[in-house]
Amino acid sequence: MRPNRLLQAGAYAVLILGSLFFLYPFWWMVLGAFRSAENVLTDPLRLWPEQFDFTAFSQIAMVSGEPIWLYIVNSLVITTLSTVLSVVLTAMGAYAITRRPQLIAFRLLRSGFLLTMMYPYMLLVIPVYIVVFKLGLLGTYAGIILFLALGPIQFFLFEQFFRAFPKEVIEAAIIDGAGETQILRTIVLPVSMPIVATVTIITFLLNWAQWFPVLVISRGTSTYTLPVALLNQTGELGTNFQAIMALAIITTIPVTIVFLAAQKRVMQGMAEGAVKG
Amino acid sequence: MARVADYFRSGNVWVFYLFALPFAGLTIVFGLWPIALSFLVSITKSATALRANPDYVGLANYAKVIGDPVFLTSLWSTLLYTGLAVVTNVLFALGYAFLLNSVLVRRGSTFFKIAMFLPVVTPDVAGYAVWRWLYDQSFGAVNAFLALVGLPDFGGIASPNTAMVAILVAELWHHAGFYVIIFLANLAICDKALEEASALDGATPWQTKLHIILPQLRPALVINSIYAIIQFLKTFTVIVVMTKGGPNGTTNFVSYYAYRLFDQGRYGEAMAMATILFVLVAVIAFLAYRIGERGRA
Numbered sequence: 001m002r003p004n005r006l007l008q009a010g011a012y013a014v015l016i017l018g019s020l021f022f023l024y025p026f027w028w029m030v031l032g033a034f035r036s037a038e039n040v041l042t043d044p045l046r047l048w049p050e051q052f053d054f055t056a057f058s059q060i061a062m063v064s065g066e067p068i069w070l071y072i073v074n075s076l077v078i079t080t081l082s083t084v085l086s087v088v089l090t091a092m093g094a095y096a097i098t099r100r101p102q103l104i105a106f107r108l109l110r111s112g113f114l115l116t117m118m119y120p121y122m123l124l125v126i127p128v129y130i131v132v133f134k135l136g137l138l139g140t141y142a143g144i145i146l147f148l149a150l151g152p153i154q155f156f157l158f159e160q161f162f163r164a165f166p167k168e169v170i171e172a173a174i175i176d177g178a179g180e181t182q183i184l185r186t187i188v189l190p191v192s193m194p195i196v197a198t199v200t201i202i203t204f205l206l207n208w209a210q211w212f213p214v215l216v217i218s219r220g221t222s223t224y225t226l227p228v229a230l231l232n233q234t235g236e237l238g239t240n241f242q243a244i245m246a247l248a249i250i251t252t253i254p255v256t257i258v259f260l261a262a263q264k265r266v267m268q269g270m271a272e273g274a275v276k277g
Numbered sequence: 278m279a280r281v282a283d284y285f286r287s288g289n290v291w292v293f294y295l296f297a298l299p300f301a302g303l304t305i306v307f308g309l310w311p312i313a314l315s316f317l318v319s320i321t322k323s324a325t326a327l328r329a330n331p332d333y334v335g336l337a338n339y340a341k342v343i344g345d346p347v348f349l350t351s352l353w354s355t356l357l358y359t360g361l362a363v364v365t366n367v368l369f370a371l372g373y374a375f376l377l378n379s380v381l382v383r384r385g386s387t388f389f390k391i392a393m394f395l396p397v398v399t400p401d402v403a404g405y406a407v408w409r410w411l412y413d414q415s416f417g418a419v420n421a422f423l424a425l426v427g428l429p430d431f432g433g434i435a436s437p438n439t440a441m442v443a444i445l446v447a448e449l450w451h452h453a454g455f456y457v458i459i460f461l462a463n464l465a466i467c468d469k470a471l472e473e474a475s476a477l478d479g480a481t482p483w484q485t486k487l488h489i490i491l492p493q494l495r496p497a498l499v500i501n502s503i504y505a506i507i508q509f510l511k512t513f514t515v516i517v518v519m520t521k522g523g524p525n526g527t528t529n530f531v532s533y534y535a536y537r538l539f540d541q542g543r544y545g546e547a548m549a550m551a552t553i554l555f556v557l558v559a560v561i562a563f564l565a566y567r568i569g570e571r572g573r574a
Contacts, residue, residue, distance in 0.1 A: 004381075007381055008381040008382075011376050011379055011381040011382050012381075012382065012385075014376060015376055015377070015382065015385075015389045018373060018389070018392075018393065019388070019389055019392035019393070021450065022392045022393050022395065022396055022450065022454070023392050023395070024418075025396075025404065025407045025408065025411060025450065026395070026399075026407075028407065028411060028418055029403075029407045032407075032410065037416075040416055041415060041416055043421075044416060044417060044418045044420075044421040045418055045421045045422060045425065088299075089299045089300045089303060090300060092296045092297065092299065092300060093296070093297045093299070093300025093301065094300075095296060096293040096294070096296035096297035096300075097297060099293055100290060100293045103290060103293070105294070106293075106297065109297065109300075109301050109304060112304055112305070112308060112309050113304045113308065115308070115309070115312065116304060116307075116308030116309065116312065118507070118555075118558065118559060118562070119308075119312055119555055120507075120510070120511040120532060120551065120554050120555055120558060121511065122511055122513040122532045122536065123315065123511070123532060123535060123536075123550075123551035123554060123555070124308075124311055124312065124315075126315070126535075126536070126539050126547065126548070126551065127310075127311035127312070127314040127315040127318065127548070128307055128311045130311070130314055130318070130327065131306065131307065131310055131311050131314065133327075135306075146303065146306075146307065147307050149303060150303050150304065150307055150308065179292075180289065180292040180293070180296075181292065184296075205398045208400060209398075209399075209400035209401060209402070211400070211401075211402050211514070212513070212514070226400075227400045227401075227402040227403065228402075230400075230402050230403060230406060231402050231406075231517070231518065234406055234409070234518060241410055241413075241416055244406055244410070245407070245410070248403040248406050248407055251400050251402070251403045252399050252400065252403045255398050255399065255400065256395065256398075256399070258398075259394070259395065259398045260391070263387075263390075263391050263394070266394075266398065267390065267394055267458050268462075270397075270455065270458065271458045271459050271461070271462040272462070274455070274459055274500060274504065275459065275462060275496075275497075275500060
């Protein structure tokens with residue numbers, strides 16, 4: 001089968017247009033941060049800045065009364081800790097459930113978890129506010145991190161992996177007299193590293209983007225992450241276009257780097273995690 | 278082997294309970310308890326909802342919500358938007374996946390995939406903040422571009438007639454890549470032999486696509502439709518960042534409306550809305566699932 005030249009040109013034309021649609025907003029964001037508002041106003045479509053104007057980045061040194069580094073540190077700390085917690089908790093939970101799927105407690109747990117994941121997330125966060133309030137964790141990192149540790153895609157990826165794990169290997173170890181913690185540590189964990197890496201990266205990307213739970217559980221700006229600071233900014237400095245674009249860049253860069261470094265793993269992992277659900 | 282069988286049947290479950298304990302704790306504290314609470318709050322008087330002994334008012338909040346014309350408009354626009362968004366996103370993703378998977382496209386397919394998926398991992402707040410300005414009537418690139426190619430202005434998020442379309446495009450930008458990779462995963466496991474056989478039998482490429490490949494894509498089609506339905510029924514972030522429910526309430530979707538009521542301390546009504554939306558999501562997702570399953574048999 002020799003591909004038709006004309007059809008091929010058409011296919012590439014559509015994909016290039018599609019890619020422009022996906023990528024242009026990023027470029028426009030970068031330009032917007034480095035061009036003065038007046039310049040953007042006179043020529044919104046310009047593809048290269050007249051000159052690099054860094055005023056926006058000095059304007060966002062303080063956002064909503066807090067230094068920008070506070071949000072950067074918050075984002076890093078909250079995302080990293082919630083990711084580690086999520087991976088460990090979910091892996092252990094999914095492992096236990098797949099090893100003993102017939103236990104009634106585990107069946108209930110699995111259904112309960114699925115129900116939670118079906119509940120409209122934004123509307124779950126509101127009663128979570130009440131729960132966090134009752135636990136005395138309002139405005140704390142702990143409250144935010146604990147809530148962010150729960151996610152569907154993590155669970156499905158681990159469950160899928162452990163289900164496919166060869167039972168014979170575990171049975172052999174049991175015959176040899178190995179205990180469960182020993183089996184987990186010496187047999188399951190070493191071969192689980194690729195899936196652990198995939199889930200870690202995906203969780204990092206997802207949790208970095210979280211804003212609503214952070215906003216709701218926070219009591220003030222001191223626990224805000226970058227997306228929340230950005231959202232705050234859009235309301236507060238409504239028309240400071242340049243500063244908003246600069247803050248959007250800072251919010252986007254870390255995930256862009258992580259994604260580009262691990263794009264294949266991320267796309268494959270997200271597809272697999274979704275197909276299971 | 279008897280020992281192993283014994284082992285699996287009895288004993289030593291405690292270590293597994295221990296393994297699952299933190300996960301179970303989190304699911305209960307941040308999942309089941311809030312869900313139970315949201316139902317409880319939906320049947321209490323708002324002013325007393327946060328007290329230790331709230332006043333229960335039965336279904337009064339539900340009655341109030343259903344009698345509220347703003348809610349009915351909100352529900353209708355949510356359903357309309359969901360319908361439009363699901364169809365647009367799934368069809369777009371299907372077409373795009375076919376292209377990426379096509380024999381016509383060899384070089385550059387990794388680049389196209391990365392370009393399409395980058396918006397998915399971009400924090401939604403940042404993406405929508407950029408789109409909000411792209412649509413801006415004086416700053417925005419959208420109208421400048423339309424003027425350049427000689428097309429009339431697009432009202433964007435400023436006009437009640439176009440706001441829904443405007444947020445639909447922004448949401449497609451953010452979500453479509455995810456649906457595409459699910460179609461791609463499914464296309465990768467399609468039976469190549471069937472395809473070749475149909476081509477040998479003289480089927481045109483379109484006939485092959487329609488009658489041979491499309492039926493094999495049923496799993497991805499079902500998954501994507503269910504995901505998209507759940508996704509768009511609870512549309513929220515794009516509204517908060519771009520329209521705040523406006524203009525003229527045209528994008529005042531249920532999630533956002535419920536959140537605003539919550540913000541005003543009308544907890545009972547907000548949670549009644551949440552429960553209604555949850556039931557709606559569950560029923561529609563379940564129906565979509567059943568339709569998908571029945572078609573398979």
